Amino acid sequence: MxxxxxxxxxxxxxxxxxxxxxxxxxxxxxxxxxxxxxxxxxxxxxxxxxxxxxxxxxxxxxxxxxxxxDPFKELSRQFHPDDTLIELRGGHCLGRDLSVIAGPCAIESREQLFRTAELVARAGANILRGGAFKPRTIHRSFQGLGEEGLKLLAEAREAVGLPVISEIMDARDIPLFVEYDIDIWQVGARNCLNYTFLDALSQVPNPKPVLLKRGDHVSLNELLGAALRLYEGNPQVILCERGDKTADRVHRNVLNLNNVSYLKHHYHLPVIVDPSHGTGVRELVGDLGLAGMAAGADGLMVEVHHQPEKALCDGAQSLNQEFAALVPLAADIHRMRNALSAAQAAKYGGLAAMAG
Amino acid sequence: MxxxxxxxxxxxxxxxxxxxxxxxxxxxxxxxxxxxxxxxxxxxxxxxxxxxxxxxxxxxxxxxxxxxxDPFKELSRQFHPDDTLIELRGGHCLGRDLSVIAGPCAIESREQLFRTAELVARAGANILRGGAFKPRTIHRSFQGLGEEGLKLLAEAREAVGLPVISEIMDARDIPLFVEYDIDIWQVGARNCLNYTFLDALSQVPNPKPVLLKRGDHVSLNELLGAALRLYEGNPQVILCERGDKTADRVHRNVLNLNNVSYLKHHYHLPVIVDPSHGTGVRELVGDLGLAGMAAGADGLMVEVHHQPEKALCDGAQSLNQEFAALVPLAADIHRMRNALSAAQAAKYGGLAAMAG
Amino acid sequence: MxxxxxxxxxxxxxxxxxxxxxxxxxxxxxxxxxxxxxxxxxxxxxxxxxxxxxxxxxxxxxxxxxxxxDPFKELSRQFHPDDTLIELRGGHCLGRDLSVIAGPCAIESREQLFRTAELVARAGANILRGGAFKPRTIHRSFQGLGEEGLKLLAEAREAVGLPVISEIMDARDIPLFVEYDIDIWQVGARNCLNYTFLDALSQVPNPKPVLLKRGDHVSLNELLGAALRLYEGNPQVILCERGDKTADRVHRNVLNLNNVSYLKHHYHLPVIVDPSHGTGVRELVGDLGLAGMAAGADGLMVEVHHQPEKALCDGAQSLNQEFAALVPLAADIHRMRNALSAAQAAKYGGLAAMAG
Amino acid sequence: MxxxxxxxxxxxxxxxxxxxxxxxxxxxxxxxxxxxxxxxxxxxxxxxxxxxxxxxxxxxxxxxxxxxxDPFKELSRQFHPDDTLIELRGGHCLGRDLSVIAGPCAIESREQLFRTAELVARAGANILRGGAFKPRTIHRSFQGLGEEGLKLLAEAREAVGLPVISEIMDARDIPLFVEYDIDIWQVGARNCLNYTFLDALSQVPNPKPVLLKRGDHVSLNELLGAALRLYEGNPQVILCERGDKTADRVHRNVLNLNNVSYLKHHYHLPVIVDPSHGTGVRELVGDLGLAGMAAGADGLMVEVHHQPEKALCDGAQSLNQEFAALVPLAADIHRMRNALSAAQAAKYGGLAAMAG
Missing domain, CATH: 3.30.70.1140 (Phospho-2-dehydro-3-deoxyheptonate aldolase; domain 1)
Structure with a gap:
């Protein structure tokens, strides 16, 4: 100092x-x-x-x-140069393999979830997402199926053989997430700085990996402070970039890919990009997903709905067929960055510091 | 629609x-x-x-x-033209009387709290603030005295005869806030959109008034959605404007007084301005406090420390002598706005719609 | 360094x-x-x-x-503690007297300008504004009357006996502004960082005062850098705060009154607040104008149109009768701040550093 | 309407x-x-x-x-589905070929310019940039070599055989840009909404292509309005995204790649990304350049200095060896997007609407 x-x-x-x-x-x-x-x-x-x-x-x-x-030195590459790798059910390694997280925003019914799960598994997703608890600005809107949603998600996991991720909004739901053995626990953007909740998650015995979404206008130092709270009890922390509100009324949110590059250069936690919330409009999701991969992200989280016209929430963002086209392109860029890292780590530190 | x-x-x-x-x-x-x-x-x-x-x-x-x-019609003047008035211990009526909330950011010791309480009471404050639970970005920093802080605050209330306000950060602390009979429960900016917490507060039997701080970059519709969650269980909701982070590195935060005016025109809940967090620097606190009153606020919340050099947190914002000079000016502006409202409500709807 | x-x-x-x-x-x-x-x-x-x-x-x-x-030390109170005072035609002293600048956004016709000029003069304005050259986002919109507008403005000045202000957008129009002897030359928000234009204005012989509007999201250091370019050739520079675009779709712009307080504390140039553009909606103009005065501004610039329903641009912001109610309140707050400054400058530096 | x-x-x-x-x-x-x-x-x-x-x-x-x-229908794909293509000296086609614009921020000397020009030409750049007129916040800083800079740039063009781009800041410099036959005239971020200047550029006979940088916090509609002013006199308009200031003090600017994707979907003008200004820090330039390409940009503009430690301005952003590594990766992503467009334009409109 x-x-x-x-x-x-x-x-x-x-x-x-x-x-x-x-x-x-x-x-x-x-x-x-x-x-x-x-x-x-x-x-x-x-x-x-x-x-x-x-x-x-x-x-x-x-x-x-x-x-x-650096006040976040436990998270820094200076003290821990290698990437944090997170092994998931079925052998997928988040932080090494390209991670494609896909599924519906909210779980609405068995049929909707299973159809979407099959669609995304076939298209190359390796983690299935589905929301059982949904925070909504206007609280009389659909709030999710709750426990029934988690149960369906656990069944869909068996059906398609992919690990699953779902948002936890309340420390009182920890036993449910344990019971249904949810593979990745997601902390939503609105809870990013909810310290008592983060501390409760950090104290769960035998914890599962936690994906922490950056909240709207949360700074990187605030995000790292929140991540460190989790990390001290549970080193399996995944960061997720999902954009900020913006004064340009053309956009709903704007993704911040400077954040992705900065985090990967300086810190060892894996970083996922969420182009669905980071754009808010279907036609931009693919482009921004690829851009996120090119900026150095370890994977994508995309909302996919088998019938987007019927989705109960965030439907404007849900891809379906376009998703199948997106996955191989994301994989190409992931390969390109890995090759770059392997070949040039020593020579061009600047570009390649995020080597796997 | x-x-x-x-x-x-x-x-x-x-x-x-x-x-x-x-x-x-x-x-x-x-x-x-x-x-x-x-x-x-x-x-x-x-x-x-x-x-x-x-x-x-x-x-x-x-x-x-x-x-x-309006999706927030319960909060709207269209359906409820009169100001919400909140009666506090000792007869102070928030929403009608000028409310001056002052005290230390964090309670550090009996001596510090009592000295500051006396200082602010003498200077004209009518509500005493003091933090017992403090959210901190870097979680090894001082986190507050916890229950001991609430206990001291209740004692200081007896000593100076003012109702008290303190931040609650966790639904598990509800029994403590009940036990020490805290007069106003503050929801901090980081919990502004923590819906499960708001829902828990909304369900407290015989609830006390709740002051809801607008979180960083939280929109008015998000704030009103959060306020409505509280309001349905507890109509004694107070809104608090405390500014946003900004790209201009000269400022720590910038207060949004357009919000104050807009809320007072269209909604019936009282609005308090926090110029301490809304500026982050002592020299601007007085000016922005007065500006908030002129924009139509019902009162101010100011950090005051009897020895700002020793304050453990947010010290850069703590006023002391300046506070004594601020109160009568705030009262002058409050009177001016009330006179305006009474005389001209009918004639000049635009300026005077916030009439008491 | x-x-x-x-x-x-x-x-x-x-x-x-x-x-x-x-x-x-x-x-x-x-x-x-x-x-x-x-x-x-x-x-x-x-x-x-x-x-x-x-x-x-x-x-x-x-x-x-x-x-x-400070890289802007010529503008700083450290080197020049006293307020810059600007004497205008007819004896008004901007920086000492309350300055109320009012008139139509755009001059549309002789009748419109003269009627509005009479209305604002009667209501207490001491400077008449009127735009002859209007920058418009969509360039096929009405762009102003040009020279004809300046001519009408000079005539209205004679009719009501107030000095006038108008926006200059192009160095090639300098001879016109000289010919019609415009009392204050306004640099609009879009030209705030147009350095070649500022340099051209700075080199005008026997220059008139220049009012420099802060552009959207222009930082205080950028504003001060622009002001210094003008100041070196022409010390009669007036700063004007008019807000920024915002991600909250409820507002068109949000006024930054932290800027007003900061500038008055640290720099000696007069500061005017423009609540018309700083809100973009008529019902908030009065409140934010008073708030600007309370934050320490030297005056207000308000759009007033004798028939706001017919105004060709920015009509949503034009006040008329409300304006008459606003002026005496602004004067009250101006008096209050002056009294404060005179009495307490020595004692409470923090609040009173902007003493006249 | x-x-x-x-x-x-x-x-x-x-x-x-x-x-x-x-x-x-x-x-x-x-x-x-x-x-x-x-x-x-x-x-x-x-x-x-x-x-x-x-x-x-x-x-x-x-x-x-x-x-x-759409008020900008001349720029819209609805009325002009095909990409605008811009043929440059030597056969490079901006909008069809990958455009890599590189060179020093400011031209400082013959040696510096020629060495850098050789370096970037060898590394695969196809357009040479060099600033002769530099807008600086603090106006006593180095402002560029002026005409001497343009002359050196024209000579460097002969030496390396690349078309050149340079910033024009003042309509009075038009004859110089004509004399040295500058291939692309750049309008800087601060002049993005300088309408009189844009109108002057629009009226140049036999105009050269103009690259219009989006100014800080300029909205897409404002940018399109500015582009349309140019376009009506000169259809060879290139848009450039270079980011916005941000409240997160970790970054100097944040690039907005949602803008790139949105512009390419809806409008037919080519879009260049400037990751040097869009990050402000060397280590992020490569990542964000690739991300821009993945989002659909037609090319990159990068500051390269043969000895970044000696650069007189914006040195923190200048790459050198890293640049050589960046070009082939950008080309790979450009090829991938073109292949995607060609094969799937019909099938997956969403991802492929920016087909060449």
């Missing part, structure tokens, strides 16, 4: 900051003090992870405070 | 939409069909509140769907 | 940066070098205004670069 | 709107009037392109107004 004092702080400012740091357990020996003609800088040697930036920032005589070390 | 079909929809598109609506319980008699040369419009007569816009929007042959009626 | 090297920079990094700075005319004697165990900092003593931050930021071994001194 | 009246408008509202439309040249016969129990809709048959939406929106008794037809 480096603290820059205001020009007006003077000697007394310096004395006060030294005494403050001492109260927080940082003795004078751990400080480097550097006085120029227009500034005074105080550097803290060693681990400053427990010091509260905001507190120091609040001091009247302090201009800026910044950390030197 | 009005549905506009695509130019290409043709007769078959019209037949399909009529059949869809019939399946959703809207018979042909409730439809107005209007065919121009370049468009076909279908109007649904009567209550369309239970129809799912997204579902209709998803249909291939549909161009746009929009509601005619 | 303080440059922080990467941990990996080592001795060679330090040597390279020293040699770089020497090439840019900063000798070793002007450098403070500070090496901690995990960082190396290089401080540049004296004026670093001509060094290019980006260039240093680009160096492979550099982590961060930041300025100590 | 469809106008929806307010519920309160009544018969008199309907009469007024009919009379308004008549004044604007739309007779009663061109109107469809549709009255439901809670709404009244007025549809305008035929071309409503010259009617001003805002004007109608401003009427007190009007709830909403929306266009049926």
């Amino acid at each position: 480096i603290i820059q004092l205001k020009a007006s702080a003077g000697k007394s400012g310096l004395e006060k900051i030294v005494s403050h740091l001492a109260q927080d357990g940082v003795p004078r020996e751990r400080l480097d003090i550097f006085s120029g003609d227009t500034y005074t800088l105080v550097g803290v040697k060693g681990d400053a992870g427990k010091l509260d930036l905001d507190k120091y920032q609040a001091l009247d005589y302090v201009l800026t405070v910044h950390r030197i070390s | 009005i549905i506009q079909l695509k130019a290409s929809a043709g007769k078959s598109g019209l037949e399909k939409i009529v059949s869809h609506l019939a399946q959703d319980g809207v018979p042909r008699e409730r439809l107005d069909i209007f065919s121009g040369d370049t468009y076909t419009l279908v109007g649904v007569k009567g209550d369309a509140g239970k129809l799912d816009l997204d579902k209709y929007q998803a249909l291939d042959y549909v161009l746009t769907v929009h509601r005619i009626s | 303080i440059i922080q090297l990467k941990a990996s920079a080592g001795k060679s990094g330090l040597e390279k940066i020293v040699s770089h700075l020497a090439q840019d005319g900063v000798p070793r004697e002007r450098l403070d070098i500070f090496s901690g165990d995990t960082y190396t900092l290089v401080g540049v003593k004296g004026d670093a205004g001509k060094l290019d931050l980006d260039k240093y930021q680009a160096l492979d071994y550099v982590l961060t670069v930041h300025r100590i001194s | 469809i106008i929806q009246l307010k519920a309160s408008a009544g018969k008199s509202g309907l009469e007024k709107i009919v009379s308004h439309l008549a004044q604007d040249g739309v007779p009663r016969e061109r109107l469809d009037i549709f009255s439901g129990d809670t709404y009244t809709l007025v549809g305008v048959k035929g071309d409503a392109g010259k009617l001003d939406l805002d004007k109608y929106q401003a009427l007190d008794y009007v709830l909403t107004v929306h266009r049926i037809s």
Whole structure:
């Protein structure tokens, strides 16, 4: 941590900051003090992870405070260079293999789920998604089938032989997710910063992998802070980029692929892109899915409905036939990035730092 | 609800939409069909509140769907013209009287809380705030004193004679908030769209007023949807505007006072402005607090710390002496707006629609 | 300027940066070098205004670069504590007196302009606005009357005795603005960062005051950079806040009053608020105008049309009778802030730093 | 155009709107009037392109107004299904061939330009970029070599045999761009909505292709409106996506690839992606460039400097060796998208609508 004092702080400012740091357990020996003609800088040697930036920032005589070390170092490639790999039922390895997560937004009926599951399995999906609990802005809308949905999803898993993912919205539903042995537990965008919920998930014994969606306008540091809460109890954390609302009324959401590239360069957790929510309109889903793969994502999560005209929610985003065309293209790009990584990791660090 | 079909929809598109609506319980008699040369419009007569816009929007042959009626009509002045008034311990009426909520961001110790409570009471605050549970991005930071904090807050209430407000972060803490009889339960910005939590709060018997903070980049419709969840079980809902993150690195957050004016014009719930979080920097707090009052807010929530240099969190925002100067000015503006409303409500609807 | 090297920079990094700075005319004697165990900092003593931050930021071994001194010091209160005051025809002093700028968005006809001018003069406006050149997104829309508009505006000035403001969009129109002796030349939001145009305006001999509108999503540093271009040739620069587009579809624009407070605290140029464009909807204009005054603005710019139903552009924002109610309230708040400033400038720097 | 009246408008509202439309040249016969129990809709048959939406929106008794037809129909695939192709010196066809535009941000010297030009030509670039006029936020920074830069660029064009692109900032520089026969004239982000400048460019006789960069937070409709101004005088318009500022302080800009996909689906102009400005940091440029290609772009514009450590501006974004690795990957993705388009255009409209 480096603290820059205001020009007006003077000697007394310096004395006060030294005494403050001492109260927080940082003795004078751990400080480097550097006085120029227009500034005074105080550097803290060693681990400053427990010091509260905001507190120091609040001091009247302090201009800026910044950390030197990454506060999310457990997630960083600096301390853990290799990709986190997540083994799923049936042998699929998320983080190494291309992961294509597909299925309906909401599970509506056995027939709808099974038909869609067959459709996506045939088209090359390797993880089946289906929502049993649905958060809705207007709460009298359809909220999902609940436990019945999880039960159907577990049956569909048997039928098509794919691991399954479903959103959990409440710590009180943990026993249900355990009972139906859901393979990946999804935390939705609205719960991304729901810390008590994240802490509850982190404490589940023998936990399953958790996919954490970035919430609307949640910053990468907020996302990493949330991921770290999960990670400390359960290292199988998957990040998911799904875009932000935007002032351009032409779009419902805009996917942030700078995030994908940044996360893959600096952190070791797998990253999935959700072009369905990241666009909100069917005609853009394929393009943005491919773009996400090209930016370095480990896979895609796509809403597919066997009859999109009948889907009860988010229907505007559901692909069907187009999905079958998308999978081989995503695989091509995934292969291209892997080849690049393998061949050039040493030579061109910039492009290839996300090597598998 | 009005549905506009695509130019290409043709007769078959019209037949399909009529059949869809019939399946959703809207018979042909409730439809107005209007065919121009370049468009076909279908109007649904009567209550369309239970129809799912997204579902209709998803249909291939549909161009746009929009509601005619406000989906939040219970909150609307159209159905409930008068302001919601909230009576608090000691006779303060939030929504009628100017409400000045002040106190430390986090309760740190008995001494800190009591000193600050006395300071703000003397300066004219009429509600005491103090955080016992604190959500923090980096979860090893100070998280609040928990139950001990609530206990101290209840004691400070006796000492200074002001009702108290504190943030609740988890449905499991409901019994504690009941036990210490917290006068206003605050839902923080990160939980603004945590629907299972809102539903749990809505079901508390004999509920206390709830102050719902707008989350970062949460839209007004999302906020109203969240407020309605609370409102159905507990009509004592208070909205709080606290700003959004911004791309201009000069600011930490930017307060949205268009929201305050819009909410007061169209809805009957009281609105509080939080200029402390809405600016993130002490020197702007007073100005933005006054601006919030001028925009029509019912009150302010301000962080005050008797020794801001020692505050453990959000210290950069804590006022102290400046607070004493702020209260009478806020009261002047509150009086001015009330006078305006009383005298001119009939004549100048535009400016005065928020009359008390 | 303080440059922080990467941990990996080592001795060679330090040597390279020293040699770089020497090439840019900063000798070793002007450098403070500070090496901690995990960082190396290089401080540049004296004026670093001509060094290019980006260039240093680009160096492979550099982590961060930041300025100590304000790059806009000519505009800063640190170097020029007193408010810039702008004397206008007829004795109005912008920056000292409350400035109420009102009139039609676009001048449409002699009758429309004169009727509106009389209406606003009677209601208390002290500057008349009227657009002769109108930038329009869809360029086949009405673009303004051009020279004929300026001529009518000059005539209306005589009729009502108020100085006038109009938007200039092109350096080629400078002779027209000189010929009709327009009292304040407005630079619109779309031209806020049009540097060649700003430079042309800056070089006009015997220049008139220029009002510079902040463009959509233009940051304060970008705005100040643009203002400084004008200021160097013409110190009579007025800043104008008019809001940004937003992802919340309820609003057309959202006014940024944090900007107003920040600018008044740190810089000496007058600041006008435009609640008409800053809201885009008539019912919010009054509230946001008052809020802008409470945040510290020197005045308001409001669109008023004598028959808003017939206005050719931006009609949704035009007030008429409401305007008459708004002026005395704005004056009350202006008085309140002035009193505050006079009485408490010394005592409560935070709230009162914008004293007149 | 469809106008929806307010519920309160009544018969008199309907009469007024009919009379308004008549004044604007739309007779009663061109109107469809549709009255439901809670709404009244007025549809305008035929071309409503010259009617001003805002004007109608401003009427007190009007709830909403929306266009049926695209106001940018000259740019739309509906009226011009085929891609616009732009033939450049030497036979390169922008819009059909992969376009790789590369070179230094600013031309600094003959040596720097020629070395970089050779480097990028060898690596597969087919258009050479180089800035002679540079807009800078802080105007005392290096502003470019001006005419000398254009002259060097024209010489470098001869040396490496590539067409060249450079930014024009001022209509007064048109003769210079004509004299040095610059192959593509770039309009920078800050001038994206500078309508008088766009109009001046549109009127150049025998014009060269113009590349129009989307400005920060400029909406697609604003961009298309600006493009249409150019297009009416010069159909060789190229759009360029370069991202927006963002509230997440980890990024300098975030590229909007939803824009690329949307533009390619609906409009026929070529689209180039600028990942250098769209990220602002070297390590993300390659990933986002590939992502842009995967989203459907016709090419990339990348800053390359033979010695990035010495670049005078935007150095943090300049690639060099990584560039050589990027080109073949971009070409692979371009081929993949073309193959997809050719084979599946008929079958999967959604993914393949951008077929060449």
